[in-house]
Amino acid sequence: MPELTPDELLTTTRSVRKRLDMTRPVDPALVRECLEIALQAPSGSNAQRWHWLVLTDPEKRREIGALYRKSCRAYLDSPGAAGRLYANDPARSQVQARVNDSVAHLADRMGEVPVLVIPCLQLPSGDLPEGNQAGVWGSVLPAAWSYMLAARSRGLGTAWTTLHLAYEAEAARVLNLPDDVRQAALIPTAHYTGETFKPARRTPLDEVLHENGW
Template sequence: MSRLDLSSDDLLQTTRAVRRRLDLDRPVERDVLERCLALAVQAPTGRNRQRWDFVLVTDDAVRAGLAELYRLGLTRPREHIARTGVDRTAGEALAHQRMSISAQHLFDNLHRVPVLLVPCLQVADRRETASNVGQANAWGSILPAVWSFMLAARTFGIGTAWTTPHLHYEREAADLLGIPYERTIQAALIPVAYTVGTDFRPGPRVDVGAVTHWNHW
């Protein structure tokens, strides 16, 4: 298992959503994935309950099925998601255009990505996420682990991207993967593959000063 020599600042700045540079032809070894998961489960959870499960999909037919649900989620979403309008500068518009091209590549090739990870959270009842506090506790108890997985993967030269459209068809995905739907919520669908080249740059982000508030909003 060879690791990239990245400083912690580099790791945090260059773990990007990788789509076009996923190596679709190189398998990812099981022991590397297990190492990333072992690091991921050091993440915090509410009351240290660790109600997580991680489904790693490598089977051709199952990957194809999940990819189809992802495409359906994008082209025929079941729920309307309100989006905040954004005024983009020319530079931001260009970055957005690049991301759209990259997202289209993932849309076209998701079934070919060697590993698809579906992180899940066990719940007593799916209504646990009905309130904001319920949501904060639920998502706050799975998303840090997933991000740790993505950071750990990057240290092995593996790229990932957060995606959620398949959740429009979460029940169908649960049936496909044998997930007990009533007691388990899926958090994301993460494509996982070695990257083509390992150099990545920090991403375009808003000025942190503009979103930092000291003592008062």
């Protein structure tokens, strides 16, 4: 396991797409360890309505990967695709182009990733409520991020993805989900190649910090 300080873990957990090792099996015990840690995250009213699908079956991974690829192709052709953002900023557009390329790379290989983790929420009524969506998804997103941090600390790479949700109903049929369970994300999980993870360039804090109001 990498020896990382808390700050190193938090600042070097990257979206891993091109460097996921598709050939090396992932020990199911490692995934279980990461999920045990994820269950310590907070949830609204401590309801803990999360559920976790762990896909290792080759056929199910292939089917979910096909849905992801179809959705990703539409995304890459859209005005909001990573490669089309910040086109007037030469330095930043280069970064965006690399992100775009890595997204396309993963889209063609999602079904080959050794483990696909899908965090879900079981809703009391079966329907997403109107209005405060943040309150709903805030009851699973911290746990999903905890899973990704735990994976990083154990030498596993992950990426937060949601593009397959354009075909959420089709994915639910593949997964045999009950009607009251909704998917939150798709997290590919694999050993990674290389050891060069480092903090990414971000917009300076002072450009996004607002104190006591906007």
